[in-house]
Amino acid sequence: MTGFTGATLDRADKIRGDAAAFAAALRSPRARLLRLDGLDPAVGADGRLAWDSIAELPNAAEPILLGLDGEIPCFVGFEREAARDAPGGRGPWRALGLLPAEDAALWGAARSLLLWHARxxxxxxxxxxxxxxxxGWGRRCGACAAEHFPRVDPVVIMLAEHGGRVLLGRQPRFPASRYSALAxxxxxxxxxxxxxxRELWEEAGVRATAVRYVASQPWPFPSQLMIACVATVSGNEITLDRDELEHAIWCSEVEVRAALVGDEGAPFLPPPPYAIAHTLLTHWIGE
Amino acid sequence: MTGFTGATLDRADKIRGDAAAFAAALRSPRARLLRLDGLDPAVGADGRLAWDSIAELPNAAEPILLGLDGEIPCFVGFEREAARDAPGGRGPWRALGLLPAEDAALWGAARSLLLWHARxxxxxxxxxxxxxxxxGWGRRCGACAAEHFPRVDPVVIMLAEHGGRVLLGRQPRFPASRYSALAxxxxxxxxxxxxxxRELWEEAGVRATAVRYVASQPWPFPSQLMIACVATVSGNEITLDRDELEHAIWCSEVEVRAALVGDEGAPFLPPPPYAIAHTLLTHWIGE
Structure with a gap:
């Protein structure tokens, strides 16, 4: 399973389009409200996402229906200024490390929606x-009647493969020694x-001759659909786009395996487990 | 190859971000301008997309760089009112039937961009x-400095598979007898x-137990990325969402094959060849 997948809520599309059903969900005495720390997850003592009663919804906030947990309507509150001004800072990674996958996935959906509304x-x-x-799954214009729906931006992320090695690149903003798939x-x-x-040609000057799909994940920073592939390429000579990548390396299966298990002698620090680049490397060494 | 793929232009991302290079491309005596009939393709006597010199760009139009054909910069002109008011009517299908795949793909990219700017x-x-x-590959706000990029909306389109049959549905707006994959x-x-x-559950009440990726295509009405899959489902009992589908049928390989070759006795009229649902059915009978 890829990171940020596995949410178990029923998204209850029928309620979204039915004002009476939505109002009833809001009035349910069991309805609950996702607690957030800015835009980051708030983790309860049980190591799960923390929830309040829907009665805690601030007056200035709009309720967004995340879905149904069995019979229980689950909401998150949207306040434009709060979502826009939430600190980017240290980020949600420590909290996410504590949560089960289904909770991380649900939080990801909430984060993408809140930031879309805010912007x-x-x-x-x-x-x-x-x-x-x-x-909460759209916005409507009272003046021109246009409807707008949350953006999901598809992103390809890929390993170029040649002669039993795969190409990994390093962006200047990465932590020290980190290399990952191009995207x-x-x-x-x-x-x-x-x-x-196109991306492999633009960023690394290598030509894909075949592309195979591997896996996908939603990425809530702010709202991408990551689509992971392996591409066979026709040669291993690299011409780097220095605006995108500061360095790139070809790695063997043994080297990738060493990196994934955290060997001291590994040639690079791998992407973290919740990133689909990690899934992609794990898949590739298993092929 | 799926419909609307196979464009051969170099998208020349480097020129997009370089004002001097963009100005030089516009000044090139070989630069050319895509001719359109509203938003539909204009087809030349040679059965290819028709082009004018960039000198024909109307004063009110903004040049969008589609890419480079070898050394030749290729543009399309954007005029907001013209793009918004273009008739939907009969549509581009007759013209598209005359064009080679690479021209249909290039026109599709231009159409998606023009409509995105218009809206x-x-x-x-x-x-x-x-x-x-x-x-032309973005818009910028002078007031708040936000940058906006063309939307590409990912759409899944899938065959549910059970006991050697696949599920096909009929939307009320379809031509008579047409059935296609759910999406x-x-x-x-x-x-x-x-x-x-989720879509198979919402629209047909069937539960997917495994999903395999088949193919993708861009769909320029207005700008989707269609991602085609086959899903194994746990049963063949259907509960239709009548807001989405008016009818659904399970079809065997023999029935799908008969529909694709146009047999008179086939149980349905298949989707057209440029639609990825056609690719998906062709792939499935070949599996």
Whole structure:
């Protein structure tokens, strides 16, 4: 299972489009509200996501329906200023390390939604301020009637493979010794296989001759769909795009395995387990 | 190869971010401008996309760099009112039937970009009118400095498979006898495998136990990334969501094959060849 997957809530699409059902969910005495620390998860004493009663929803906040846990409606509250001003700082990683996968996944969905609302308070079509729509799964413009839906930006992330080795790159912002798979946004007018080939050519100057899909994950920073692939490439000569990568290396299966188990002699520090690049490397050494 | 793939232009990302290089491309005496009929393709006497000289760019239009054809910069002109008011009507299908795949793919990228600009003229963050940015591959807000990039909305499209048969559904808007694969938008906080399982449950009441990826394509109506999968499901009892589908059928390999070759006795009219549902059915009978 990839990171940020495995949420168990029923997303209850039918309630989103039914104002009476939404109101009933909000009135349910069992309805609960996700507790957050800024945008980061608040972890309870039981090591799970912490919840309050829906009665704790601040007056200024809008309830977003995350879904149903059995019969229990689960909400998160949206306040524009709070979501926009939440510190990026240290980030949610320590809290996420404590949570089971299903809780990390649910928190990820909440985070993506909150940030989308925070950054999309106006109609892209006409500029008017919009209002929350469909239980928080959209926004609507009262002036031009446009409906807007949360963005999910597809990103390809891939290992180029040649002669039994895979290509890993290092961005300047990475922690020391960290290398990972190359990645980039899918653009209008290309398949994901074409996006993989374009990114490998742009960033590393290698030519993909075949692309195979491996796995996917949502990535809530702010809202990507990561699509992980392995691409066979026609040669191992690299021409780096220095705006994107400061260094790249070809690694053998033995080297990747050493990195994943944390050997001192490993040639690089691998991506963390919740990142799909880790899944991709684990998959590749198992192939 | 899936529909709307196979474009051969170099997207020339480096030129997009370099104002001097972009100006030089625009000044090139060989630069050319995609001719459109509203938003539909204009087909030349040679059965290819028709092009004009960049000198034909109307004063009111903004040049968007589609990419380089060898040394030749290729543009499309954006005029907001023209793009918004283009008739949906009969649509581009007749013209597309005449074009080679690489031309259909290039036109698709242009269409997605033009419609995105037309519907995103204001900053979603603050409401101010935005300006074209990065050679047409973004918009920028002068007031709050937000950058906006063209949307690509990932959509899963899938065959549920049980006992050697696959599930096909019929939307009310389909032409008579047409059945196709079920589909839906990927939401924040789910992998594409989770989106497949959720859509099959919501629309048909069947439970996916395994999902395998098949292929992808860009879909320029207006800008989806279609991700095609086959899902093994645990039973064949269907509970239809009547808001989405008016009917659904389970079809054997023999029945799908008959539909794809156009047999008179086939139980359904298949999706057209440029749709990835067609690719998906062709793949499935070949498995």
């Amino acid at each position: 999309h308070g106006h109609c892209a079509n006409c500029g008017t301020a919009t209002v929350v729509h469909r239980a 980039g946004f899918v653009e209008p007018g290309e398949s994901l296989e074409e996006a993989v080939a | 995103h003229g204001h900053c979603a963050n603050c409401g101010t009118a935005t300006v074209v940015h990065r050679a 839906g938008f990927v939401e924040p906080g789910e992998s594409l495998e989770e989106a497949v399982a």
